[in-house]
Amino acid sequence: xxxxxxxxxxxxxxxxxxxxxxxxxxxxxxxxxxxxxxxxxxxxxxxxxxxxxxxxxxxxxxxxxxxxxxxxxxxxxxxxxxxxxxxxxxxxxxxxxxxxxxxxxxxxxxxxxxxxxxxxxxxxxxxxxxxxxxxxxxxxxxxxxxxxxxxxxxxxxxxxxxxxxxxxxxxxxxxxxxxxxxxxxxxxxxxxxxxxxxxxxxxxxxxxxxxxxxxxxxxxxxxxxxxxxxxxxxxxxxxxxxxxxxxxxxxxxxxxxxxxxxxxxxxxxxxxxxxxxxxxxxxxxxxxxxxxxxxxxxxxxxxxxxxxxxxxxxxxxxxxxxxxxxxxxxxxxxxxxxxxxxxxxxxxxxxxxxxxxxxxxxxxxxxxxxxxxxxxxxxxxxxxxxxxxxxxxxxxxxxx
Numbered sequence: 001x002x003x004x005x006x007x008x009x010x011x012x013x014x015x016x017x018x019x020x021x022x023x024x025x026x027x028x029x030x031x032x033x034x035x036x037x038x039x040x041x042x043x044x045x046x047x048x049x050x051x052x053x054x055x056x057x058x059x060x061x062x063x064x065x066x067x068x069x070x071x072x073x074x075x076x077x078x079x080x081x082x083x084x085x086x087x088x089x090x091x092x093x094x095x096x097x098x099x100x101x102x103x104x105x106x107x108x109x110x111x112x113x114x115x116x117x118x119x120x121x122x123x124x125x126x127x128x129x130x131x132x133x134x135x136x137x138x139x140x141x142x143x144x145x146x147x148x149x150x151x152x153x154x155x156x157x158x159x160x161x162x163x164x165x166x167x168x169x170x171x172x173x174x175x176x177x178x179x180x181x182x183x184x185x186x187x188x189x190x191x192x193x194x195x196x197x198x199x200x201x202x203x204x205x206x207x208x209x210x211x212x213x214x215x216x217x218x219x220x221x222x223x224x225x226x227x228x229x230x231x232x233x234x235x236x237x238x239x240x241x242x243x244x245x246x247x248x249x250x251x252x253x254x255x256x257x258x259x260x261x262x263x264x265x266x267x268x269x270x271x272x273x274x275x276x277x278x279x280x281x282x283x284x285x286x287x288x289x290x291x292x293x294x295x296x297x298x299x300x301x302x303x304x305x306x307x308x309x310x311x312x313x314x315x316x317x318x319x320x321x322x323x324x325x326x327x328x329x330x331x332x333x334x335x336x337x338x339x340x341x342x343x344x345x346x347x348x349x350x351x352x353x354x355x356x357x358x359x360x361x362x363x364x365x366x367x368x369x370x371x372x373x374x375x376x377x378x379x380x381x382x383x384x385x386x387x388x389x390x391x392x393x394x395x396x397x398x399x400x
Contacts, residue, residue: 082345
């Protein structure tokens with residue numbers, strides 16, 4: 001019965017796809033993503049999910065460069081930045097068993113807090129981020145699509161390390177490229193370099209701290225999932241709709257600014273005479289090799305044209321800005337409700353600003369406290385790596 005429901009659902013969705021082929025490419029791409037996601041979840045359901053977000057798409061959406069989100073994608077940047085700023089905008093204060101450890105850890109965090117904040121923003125933006133604490137205590141942020149898990153041979157659900165693979169092309173020789181691979185485990189780091197498919201170097205470094213120096217920052221992962229989710233993932237559909245309405249409003253406004261000249265004839269005979277006097281026949285070749293003849297007007301409307309039996313005027317679409325503004329406002333409030341960010345925090349003016357802000361602030365503080373609690377795991381993991389690398393055994397107990 002479940003398979004029948006799935007087949008019926010897929011059939012309906014592909015019917016929608018067939019209809020949308022004549023509409024916009026944005027609507028088509030959204031439907032394909034919906035069908036693919038549904039089929040993958042229902043037919044390939046596993047207790048341990050390795051599915052990852054589309055990192056490239058969400059990086060583009062963050063900067064308004066994703067197809068269909070050129071305008072509405074601009075909401076993603078403030079959404080990401082507001083949460084990151086309120087949750088980890090200030091460096092945490094650590095409580096360690098050793099005063100010396102606490103002092104050194106606080107100094108390290110003060111120096112590298114910008115990198116940690118960037119990693120947090122990256123996870124909110126694209127779902128995942130990877131932060132590597134190097135042997136010299138510096139920090140390297142690695143794009144998540146360059147990182148693959150290394151699992152145990154006895155238990156594929158146990159991640160024992162991470163493999164970072166970077167391909168670097170020569171700036172002057174397009175055919176010359178280098179592949180740099182770093183494999184991190186609790187025992188060692190393997191650094192491997194290949195040039196044009198041939199291995200040229202491989203070095204093994206022991207891991208003196210006995211723990212992975214790579215921190216995986218996953219934004220709100222689901223139960224059984226190994227990857228996070230972009231903060232704006234649930235907003236994808238409404239952002240597409242918002243962009244479509246906004247673009248339609250802009251196109252309508254352009255038409256209002258460039259009205260169309262209209263000639264109104266009193267009878268059909270006058271209309272036929274006008275086309276006979278000013279019409280020109282032209283022929284074009286169709287893709288199938290045949291030809292088509294059509295008539296076009298050879299009239300320069302910037303010059304004087306005299307026509308008997310006709311009224312001339314310019315016409316443009318009626319005003320629709322109020323309806324558009326109301327519709328965009330409703331969708332904006334849906335975005336705010338899903339994001340759980342008050343309107344004044346998002347940067348929008350509110351009518352009774354002080355009273356409304358005072359009422360919403362306590363709720364927003366509780367929300368930020370919840371997000372900080374979610375982030376405490378990977379923040380503490382970074383602190384323990386830094387503390388262990390400093391030879392103090394990793395006695396960081398938590399953030400204040």
